[in-house]
Amino acid sequence: MTITQLKYVLAVAEYKNFTLAAEKCFVTQPTLSMQIQKIEEELGIQIFDRTKKPIQLTEIGQQIVNQSKNIVNEADRIQDIVDQQKGFIGGEFRLGIIPTIMPxxxxxxxxxxxxxxxxxxxxxxxxxxxxxxxxxNNGHLDAAIAATPLQEEKIKEVVLYFEPFVAYIPEGHRNFQKQEIEVDDLNIDEILLLQDGHCFRDGILNLCKNVAANEKAHFQIESGSFETLIKLADEGLGTTLLPYLHTLDLKEKDQLKLRHFKEPKPAREVSLIFPKNELKIHIIDALRSTIAGVVKGAIVFQNVQIISPLQKK
Known part of the structure; x- marks a missing residue:
């Protein structure tokens, strides 16, 4: 069997469809099917149950897929070793970034x-x-930048910085006159939140989990952008919380509405995360070094309380 054949097996296992897997591997469907059939004939077993829709792995097929991931990753590491020996930092690198950090x-x-x-x-x-x-986990990203800790067994986290939560409080609100605020000053029912699926939203909910809810709330608004939440707050519809870096770009009149928390400031931990097999580690190190160099002047907070980004059940 070959590394290429194992990659075909992994593609079918992921997409559960021979045609789609072939497209992702940039080969024809007959070519992919023939190569997988060769492995099955060589091993004398069936990796896939083709009678089911979508295609499913057999019990032995699942074990083969698990081992194939290890083999393909270790094969990719060979080029990694060569690049590091040569001091070469180049090639394709796929990076994911969560929406509340990207902009x-x-x-x-x-x-x-x-x-x-x-x-x-x-x-x-x-x-x-x-x-x-x-x-x-599927090998479609080399690394990512996200709020941590994530408690993922196969993923390594390298902390880049701690980013405090900052309250945006419009004029006329009871907390507007305060220089600094505390978590107990918050009312979860008047905080304008990002839509479900954003870990920053989950962080706010975790931060406010012990704050009493107001059963008299008449509405709930969720949005996909901080800009919308700010505009809604200015219309008197509530308050919101922002990540610190986002507040640096606000207009001067809007910055007057920002209120920092007392220390230890609630904050999110932002990390560079990547699979523990550490492929392309030379590029990961270069990325970490570059980011550390630019954020050290903007993020100087140390006395913080890390708020989990994981949704509480």
Missing amino acids: TLLPMFLNNFIKKYPKVKLIIEELNTDEIILKL
């Missing part, structure tokens, strides 16, 4: 990185945390 962090480091490492072809995707974890 602020990416402009800070991207230009520096591509100038310093022109041979690296960065392919960047904006993905939510669940999508990132899936793609990392």
Whole structure:
């Protein structure tokens, strides 16, 4: 059997469809099917149960897929070793970034990185945390930037910085006159939230889990962007919480409505995450170093309380 054949097996296991797997592998469907059949004949077993729709792995097929992932990853490591020995930092690198980090962090480091490492072809995707974890585990991302800790067994986390939560409080609100606020000052029912699926939303809910709810609330609004939440707050519809880096770009009149929390400041931990097999570690290190160089001047908070990004059951 060959590495290429094993890659075909992994593709069918992931997409549960021979035609789609062939498209993703850039081969014809008959070619892919023939190569998988050769492995099955060589081993004398069936990897896939083709009678089911969608196609399912057999019991032995699942074990073969698990081992195939290890073999393909270790084969890819050979090129990694060669590149490191040569001091070569280049090639394709697939990076995922969650939506609440992408707009602020990416402009800070991207230009520096591509100038310093022109041979690296960065392919960047904006993905939510669940999508990132899936793609990392399936080998479709080399690394990602997300809020942590995630408690994923196969994923390594390297902390980049701690980013405090900052309250956006419009004039006329009872907390507007306060210089600093505490978690107990919050009312969860008047906090305008991002839509479900954003880990920053889950962080806010975790932060406010012990804050009493107001049963008299007449509405609940969720949005896909901080800009919308800010505008809704200005209309008197509530308050919102923002990540610190996002507040740096606000207009001066809007910055007057920001209120920081007393120490220890509630914050999210932002990390560079990647599979523990550490493929392309030389590019990962270059990325970490570049980001650390640009955020150290903007993020200087140390006395913080890390708020989990994981949704509480």
